[in-house]
Amino acid sequence: MSLCMTLEISNTYAGGSGINTLVVINQSSPESLALGNYYCERRNVPPENVLCINWDGGQTSWNHSEFTTSLLNPLGEMLAARALTNQIEIVVLSMSIPFQTIFNSTNYNSTTS
Numbered sequence: 626m627s628l629c630m631t632l633e634i635s636n637t638y639a640g641g642s643g644i645n646t647l648v649v650i651n652q653s654s655p656e657s658l659a660l661g662n663y664y665c666e667r668r669n670v671p672p673e674n675v676l677c678i679n680w681d682g683g684q685t686s687w688n689h690s691e692f693t694t695s696l697l698n699p700l701g702e703m704l705a706a707r708a709l710t711n712q713i714e715i716v717v718l719s720m721s722i723p724f725q726t727i728f729n730s731t732n733y734n735s736t737t738s
Contacts, residue, residue, distance in 0.1 A: 643669035645714040654721030663717035686725035
């Protein structure tokens, strides 16, 4: 009696694949462009899953209005326009995008929350 097994080898990624990932790149930063493009290449993120923003401010924080105008609204518009709302599971922010959003003098939040 003989047993025959076939193994299929494929690329697998923990936490999703490039098709389910959206990468936000700050076009105003050469470092953000380089890192974002490298990430997309390594994770097979398609070009339609890339959002380019222009942020010339600081890298630590921005106020709620700046966050909404520069990132939140363009992100929502892009997802709707490209019909990606049911596909994207992961949003990756490349370098040179503030990590802290200030709502008022005592209320801070993480940009990624």
